[in-house]
Amino acid sequence: MNLDTCHPMTEDLGVLETAALLRELTAGLIAVTGFDEALDRLVRIARAAVPGVDCCGFTALRAGEPAGVAASDAHRAELDDLRHGPDTPALSAIRRREMTIAGALATETRWPAWCARARALGVHGVVSAPVDVDDQVIGAINLYAESPGALTPSHQLTAMLLAEHAGLLLAAVRDRERVAARAGQLDGALLVEGVLGQAVGVIMTQRGCPAPEALDVLRSAASSLDIPLREVAERLVRTVSRPRDN
Known part of the structure; x- marks a missing residue:
């Protein structure tokens, strides 16, 4: 019509x-x-x-x-x-x-x-x-x-x-949407990758928070210190793994 x-x-x-x-x-x-x-x-x-x-x-x-x-x-x-x-x-x-x-x-x-x-x-x-x-x-x-x-x-x-x-x-x-999906896949890979996964586990235990939030804490620290994310994770893992003095 x-x-x-x-x-x-x-x-x-x-x-x-x-x-x-x-x-x-x-x-x-x-x-x-x-x-x-x-x-x-x-x-x-x-x-x-x-x-x-x-x-x-x-x-x-x-x-x-x-x-x-x-x-x-x-x-x-x-x-x-x-x-x-x-x-x-x-x-x-x-x-x-x-x-x-x-x-x-x-x-x-x-x-x-x-x-x-x-x-x-x-x-x-x-x-x-x-x-x-x-x-x-x-x-x-x-x-x-x-x-x-x-x-x-x-x-x-x-x-x-x-x-x-x-x-x-x-x-x-x-x-x-596609960028967010790829970022989510990357986050998932980071969470299970070696020292990053260990560091995320430490933060989850300390703060009682979920894994994505723990990863955000690591990223924020890396940004504030202006050092790579992996180095922040390594420092955290070394700190909590260090034997305590009696």
Whole structure:
């Protein structure tokens, strides 16, 4: 359906408001390290900032399989969840690599089962825009309206800008996840490696703390003394191994 024939909104998202939305989105996602948390923030920010949109969702695929769902309104999350059926506007947008628009679901003939669920949940219009994250993850951001004809060409532009910006931010989040995972693997290797493992065990015993916290104590000491981590561990182990005077 062409949204040019829909009734105009009383308030569209202008240039300044769009810029503010993208800034808020950047601020909200810039330091997030978890992909699911990033999706949750994305849909909540979009829902709050875009006039005429009553809820927002995100559908994610990893290696072609459903990999995540986020919804600003939990009771409508099934509209973004491909486990309820693959025939959805989001999947159409992802497969065709172009925006999918339906301004009046009462007369929409695509995705009949999905449209019935959407109308039952009070949704009567949708814009879905594909989001390229990285070579493993793709998705779609979905803007929903409760009133038929509420979505305008302005929403198409907003959805397109959101998709482009969100793709960059989500890719950065995925990169941070990978870095954190590699750091976790390195920590695990350090914890079992020779003198470092012994030093961590000493600190765990002395402080009654878990291994990652003990490793952080060693790192902090190495940074403060400006000496290698292994040398700090060796000094600690030598100290506790030294025979005590009677």
